[in-house]
Amino acid sequence: xxxxxxxxxxxxxxxxxxxxxxxxxxxxxxxxxxxxxxxxxxxxxxxxxxxxxxxxxxxxxxxxxxxxxxxxxxxxxxxxxxxxxxxxxxxxxxxxxxxxxxxxxxxxxxxxxxxxxxxxxxxxxxxxxxxxxxxxxxxxxxxxxxxxxxxxxxxxxxxxxxxxxxxxxxxxxxxxxxxxxxxxxxxxxxxxxxxxxxxxxxxxxxxxxxxxxxxxxxxxxxxxxxxxxxxxxxxxxxxxxxxxxxxxxxxxxxxxxxxxxxxxxxxxxxxxxxxxxxxxxxxxxxxxxxxxxxxxxxxxxxxxxxxxxxxxxxxxxxxxxxxxxxxxxxxxxxxxxxxxxxxxxxxxxxxxxxxxxxxxxxxxxxxxxxxxxxxxxxxxxxxxxxxxxxxxxxxxxxxxxxxxxxxxxxxxxxxxxxxxxxxxxxxxxxxxxxxxxxxxxxxxxxxxxxxxxxxxxxxxxxxxxxxxxxxxxxxxxxxxxxxxxxxxxxxxxxxx
Amino acid sequence: xxxxxxxxxxxxxxxxxxxxxxxxxxxxxxxxxxxxxxxxxxxxxxxxxxxxxxxxxxxxxxxxxxxxxxxxxxxxxxxxxxxxxxxxxxxxxxxxxxxxxxxxxxxxxxxxxxxxxxxxxxxxxxxxxxxxxxxxxxxxxxxxxxxxxxxxxxxxxxxxxxxxxxxxxxxxxxxxxxxxxxxxxxxxxxxxxxxxxxxxxxxxxxxxxxxxxxxxxxxxxxxxxxxxxxxxxxxxxxxxxxxxxxxxxxxxxxxxxxxxxxxxxxxxxxxxxxxxxxxxxxxxxxxxxxxxxxxxxxxxxxxxxxxxxxxxxxxxxxxxxxxxxxxxxxxxxxxxxxxxxxxxxxxxxxxxxxxxxxxxxxxxxxxxxxxxxxxxxxxxxxxx
Amino acid sequence: xxxxxxxxxxxxxxxxxxxxxxxxxxxxxxxxxxxxxxxxxxxxxxxxxxxxxxxxxxxxxxxxxxxxxxxxxxxxxxxxxxxxxxxxxxxxxxxxxxxxxxxxxxxxxxxx
Ligand SMILES: Cc1cc2nc3c(=O)[nH]c(=O)nc-3n(C[C@H](O)[C@H](O)[C@H](O)COP(=O)(O)OP(=O)(O)OC[C@H]3O[C@@H](n4cnc5c(N)ncnc54)[C@H](O)[C@@H]3O)c2cc1C
Ligand SMILES: Cc1cc2nc3c(=O)[nH]c(=O)nc-3n(C[C@H](O)[C@H](O)[C@H](O)COP(=O)(O)OP(=O)(O)OC[C@H]3O[C@@H](n4cnc5c(N)ncnc54)[C@H](O)[C@@H]3O)c2cc1C
Ligand code: FES
Numbered sequence: 001x002x003x004x005x006x007x008x009x010x011x012x013x014x015x016x017x018x019x020x021x022x023x024x025x026x027x028x029x030x031x032x033x034x035x036x037x038x039x040x041x042x043x044x045x046x047x048x049x050x051x052x053x054x055x056x057x058x059x060x061x062x063x064x065x066x067x068x069x070x071x072x073x074x075x076x077x078x079x080x081x082x083x084x085x086x087x088x089x090x091x092x093x094x095x096x097x098x099x100x101x102x103x104x105x106x107x108x109x110x111x112x113x114x115x116x117x118x119x120x121x122x123x124x125x126x127x128x129x130x131x132x133x134x135x136x137x138x139x140x141x142x143x144x145x146x147x148x149x150x151x152x153x154x155x156x157x158x159x160x161x162x163x164x165x166x167x168x169x170x171x172x173x174x175x176x177x178x179x180x181x182x183x184x185x186x187x188x189x190x191x192x193x194x195x196x197x198x199x200x201x202x203x204x205x206x207x208x209x210x211x212x213x214x215x216x217x218x219x220x221x222x223x224x225x226x227x228x229x230x231x232x233x234x235x236x237x238x239x240x241x242x243x244x245x246x247x248x249x250x251x252x253x254x255x256x257x258x259x260x261x262x263x264x265x266x267x268x269x270x271x272x273x274x275x276x277x278x279x280x281x282x283x284x285x286x287x288x289x290x291x292x293x294x295x296x297x298x299x300x301x302x303x304x305x306x307x308x309x310x311x312x313x314x315x316x317x318x319x320x321x322x323x324x325x326x327x328x329x330x331x332x333x334x335x336x337x338x339x340x341x342x343x344x345x346x347x348x349x350x351x352x353x354x355x356x357x358x359x360x361x362x363x364x365x366x367x368x369x370x371x372x373x374x375x376x377x378x379x380x381x382x383x384x385x386x387x388x389x390x391x392x393x394x395x396x397x398x399x400x401x402x403x404x405x406x407x408x409x410x411x412x413x414x415x416x417x418x419x420x421x422x423x424x425x426x427x428x429x430x431x432x433x434x435x436x437x438x439x440x441x442x443x444x445x446x447x448x449x450x451x452x453x454x455x456x457x458x459x460x461x462x463x464x465x466x467x468x469x470x471x472x473x474x475x476x477x478x479x480x481x482x483x484x485x486x487x488x489x490x491x492x493x494x495x496x
Numbered sequence: 497x498x499x500x501x502x503x504x505x506x507x508x509x510x511x512x513x514x515x516x517x518x519x520x521x522x523x524x525x526x527x528x529x530x531x532x533x534x535x536x537x538x539x540x541x542x543x544x545x546x547x548x549x550x551x552x553x554x555x556x557x558x559x560x561x562x563x564x565x566x567x568x569x570x571x572x573x574x575x576x577x578x579x580x581x582x583x584x585x586x587x588x589x590x591x592x593x594x595x596x597x598x599x600x601x602x603x604x605x606x607x608x609x610x611x612x613x614x615x616x617x618x619x620x621x622x623x624x625x626x627x628x629x630x631x632x633x634x635x636x637x638x639x640x641x642x643x644x645x646x647x648x649x650x651x652x653x654x655x656x657x658x659x660x661x662x663x664x665x666x667x668x669x670x671x672x673x674x675x676x677x678x679x680x681x682x683x684x685x686x687x688x689x690x691x692x693x694x695x696x697x698x699x700x701x702x703x704x705x706x707x708x709x710x711x712x713x714x715x716x717x718x719x720x721x722x723x724x725x726x727x728x729x730x731x732x733x734x735x736x737x738x739x740x741x742x743x744x745x746x747x748x749x750x751x752x753x754x755x756x757x758x759x760x761x762x763x764x765x766x767x768x769x770x771x772x773x774x775x776x777x778x779x780x781x782x783x784x785x786x787x788x789x790x791x792x793x794x795x796x797x798x799x800x801x802x803x804x805x806x807x808x809x810x811x812x813x814x815x816x817x818x819x820x821x822x823x824x825x826x827x828x829x830x831x832x833x834x835x836x837x838x839x840x841x842x843x844x845x846x847x848x849x850x851x852x853x854x855x856x857x858x859x860x861x862x863x864x865x866x867x868x869x870x871x872x873x874x875x876x877x878x879x880x
Numbered sequence: 881x882x883x884x885x886x887x888x889x890x891x892x893x894x895x896x897x898x899x900x901x902x903x904x905x906x907x908x909x910x911x912x913x914x915x916x917x918x919x920x921x922x923x924x925x926x927x928x929x930x931x932x933x934x935x936x937x938x939x940x941x942x943x944x945x946x947x948x949x950x951x952x953x954x955x956x957x958x959x960x961x962x963x964x965x966x967x968x969x970x971x972x973x974x975x976x977x978x979x980x981x982x983x984x985x986x987x988x989x990x991x992x
Contacts, residue, residue: 058914061897167944175919445949483804490790
């Protein structure tokens with residue numbers, strides 16, 4: 001291999017550990033590594049720590065009780081105070097409102113194999129608390145990018161008033177904004193419950209939760225739920241709340257069409273069979289808010305950019321391959337949180353802490369083996385719980401039969417299901433990448449983050465085979481992990 | 497699978513697709529064998545310009561002008577299928593010496609038959625309102641046009657299939673079937689296909705196919721990066737590039753060269769190219785290359801400073817030392833034909849190359865003499 | 881509990897955050913410090929603030945967390961900002977149109 005010209009590695013500020021993401025995983029990772037004596041930089045696209053799970057109102061303009069609608073809030077505030085203490089003692093440099101847009105890999109033979117993260121502000125004129133560098137280098141990097149709601153196109157899902165369930169939750173938790181007055185929550189998985197109860201508590205009329213799967217799915221591994229007692233308690237809480245607010249929980253039911261012109265007005269419901277085919281009409285409902293969620297898609301762009309190996313997880317997500325100490329397959333790269341497999345915030349915290357400790361140990365700082373083992377055990381228990389959850393809440397296998405030719409598959413480029421089928425059937429596109437290059441789904445602003453999973457599913461379904469990691473990899477492989485202005489790309493980076 | 501065809505085409509890129517189109521037009525029974533997906537090679541990693549403006553007088557330009565006719569006449573009924581745009585090219589110069597060089601280039605090109613209009617500095621903005629003020633001259637080339645390359649390849653293959661061609665994707669050619677000295681078919685990962693003629697349209701990998709026949713066709717990869725912007729209202733109307741682009745296409749330098757090539761697309765995005773480097777098949781994204789491309793584009797279009805770059809891609813141009821493609825019958829391996837090595841112009845040159853090759857294959861006199869593109873020409877160089 | 885704060889967080893969590901106005905297409909909308917532009921618009925009952933390029937379909941918030949780019953809006957003349965991320969500021973002007981007479985006005989068709 002030839003020596004590649006480096007852009008910045010030799011000159012950008014260098015840290016023992018660079019952590020991306022200040023959600024449950026990244027926060028725990030940064031704090032653990034710093035407390036183990038590492039100099040840490042924590043980069044996050046958001047303005048304040050918490051990630052998706054602990055999203056809360058602006059700390060400089062609090063709106064009543066911060067913890068409203070939260071679970072495990074004290075875990076967060078404890079992590080946050082440790083973070084602030086470490087920031088004050090200059091053990092952690094926190095860079096909020098920064099997105100990593102490019103990961104520069106080490107050159108062959110670099111020791112340590114340091115990665116350089118190139119940064120851009122999350123929005124024009126972001127208040128990043130001073131200038132800050134355009135790039136940082138970490139001898140080790142811990143990637144904790146979390147994920148986003150997984151979506152399936154359905155007729156009418158591009159109408160205003162249709163939102164990702166997590167987006168509805170983000171408005172509630174972050175801004176106390178109720179996204180609609182009469183809502184329906186649909187898709188699959190336990191996450192639909194906090195969204196529905198959160199809306200109801202905030203005063204919305206929630207007409208139903210439609211779960212495409214069924215909770216009897218959990219009976220396949222009843223002990224898994226017992227492995228994480230907190231989860232059972234939470235489930236009970238939600239069940240009570242649903243009853244209190246008289247929200248029907250309709251299993252094996254899905255929204256199969258959304259109607260409206262300028263915004264959503266009503267939805268059509270269908271009862272599904274086990275395979276996700278429409279069995280019978282289940283009526284309609286007039287609503288002004290539809291919250292949709294089919295689980296989560298881990299954000300694998302940064303992981304792919306390092307060249308680390310990925311695999312397909314049990315829930316059909318692409319995830320990073322890590323060893324039992326959170327190391328990815330590329331030296332110097334660690335991954336924690338949703339990017340190693342969707343499993344909830346407490347799993348993310350445990351993985352983050354373990355990753356933080358392992359960067360320290362790998363850099364020859366002393367780390368308690370007892371701590372490591374405790375974390376590994378906790379991770380194993382949470383993984384078992386996650387496996388049971390995924391088994392109970394699969395994406396309906398025949399979901400694509402709900403689509404009409406006019407259904408928009410790619411929201412950004414407005415590609416219809418008909419056009420996707422045309423690329424495949426008339427032009428001979430044999431995989432998701434070729435469909436994308438010919439018909440443009442996934443080529444717009446979001447670069448397939450929203451429709452990529454569905455496009456991969458469609459490609460597999462056409463051939464009547466199961467989804468593979470190769471179907472999913474093209475969407476994760478983004479040479480730019482966030483958009484960057486031509487100007488910033490053209491300039492050599494600044495370091496103050 | 498044990499099939500028989502008149503012609504087997506290896507590779508379903510621009511060249512393979514165009515060969516399939518013209519061969520089936522002559523009633524030949526065609527099989528296409530592609531190890532990946534349709535148009536999944538370099539054809540999916542380029543820009544789709546059909547240029548005459550970037551060529552100096554010579555054999556490549558003759559082929560480009562011929563190809564231009566094929567696009568405009570033979571394929572006229574289909575051009576809407578691949579977003580054919582008759583947009584014209586604009587070369588700009590930013591210095592006095594650049595202006596002189598451009599005027600001289602335009603003069604030579606005019607003599608060679610290119611339609612070119614000199615544009616004075618104060619007229620440039622009538623063509624491209626958003627270009628920088630700091631220009632000394634420009635030249636306008638109305639013959640330059642653009643297509644969406646993947647659609648072009650896929651649609652030509654679709655038409656060929658309607659005429660009876662068969663395509664085998666995810667099928668790799670692992671050997672050539674021989675009948676004595678002659679090449680008489682291909683051995684693939686899914687069986688053998690017997691054929692009178694085998695066309696090597698394997699692009700940057702065509703040298704490997706030639707080697708299977710025991711002959712040398714020295715095609716090397718030359719990497720190129722392209723930046724893609726967010727979708728914008730139409731901002732760039734022509735294919736716009738700087739004068740140094742022509743020098744860079746004809747250079748054999750191994751190091752990084754970039755020269756600005758900018759064009760809008762139907763989708764609203766702007767493609768900003770490009771670089772040329774000989775780094776083998778190294779697919780690591782090179783930030784220095786991207787920075788150079790961006791910086792040069794900004795000097796032409798300062799108005800794009802805040803425009804977001806959404807992604808980038810790269811491809812490996814199939815490159816021969818003398819910058820000419822390899823087209824026609826290989827006398828060293830009877831039955832083997834080549835349509836490869838078109839470097840940075842394989843989309844534009846594809847249809848002309850294919851039409852000429854099929855003329856030769858069906859025993860007709862090609863409209864353009866193919867001798868300069870002869871596959872065995874490299875042996876002669878080595879021998880002398 | 882009272883965490884150690886990095887910036888000046890008022891200790892009294894019941895203190896009322898600052899209220900102010902922003903303008904959306906000339907219309908004043910009430911906002912509270914810390915709210916995102918998307919949340920201000922939603923609170924005002926506005927569900928969409930742009931139309932798509934080809935189908936001219938209305939679009940507003942979808943993912944809510946900066947991933948989908950459906951919520952693009954012009955903020956103080958800066959086009960294509962994500963409404964779900966940008967915090968509202970006093971006097972901010974929000975516009976549902978991309979600055980049309982700026983650099984990107986349409987030139988005449990130059991097809992020859
Ligand atoms: C919108 C949404 C709402 C959710 N709400 C709930 C809920 O209410 N209850 C629940 O149990 N679970 C919820 N989840 C699931 C929950 O978020 C996860 O289980 C948990 O947060 C995972 O923690 P994490 O640290 O892996 O990731 P996250 O919490 O997602 O944190 C990842 C962080 O990385 C940052 N990041 C990503 N890419 C980059 C980059 N390129 N540059 C810089 N920073 C980057 C992100 O901005 C984010 O702050 C939600 C998920 C989503 C997507
Ligand atoms: C950045 C960049 C910009 C460019 N811009 C332009 C432009 O604007 N205009 C222009 O005209 N040209 C441009 N080009 C050049 C153009 O892309 C190429 O010349 C052209 O695509 C070559 O087409 P092809 O059919 O020869 O090769 P390919 O498209 O690579 O097709 C060859 C096919 O052969 C297949 N194959 C190889 N080996 C085997 C085997 N053993 N068995 C089966 N199948 C096999 C491959 O999988 C591949 O699909 C550009 C190139 C780059 C990199
Ligand atoms: S709502 Fe998706 S990016 Fe703002």
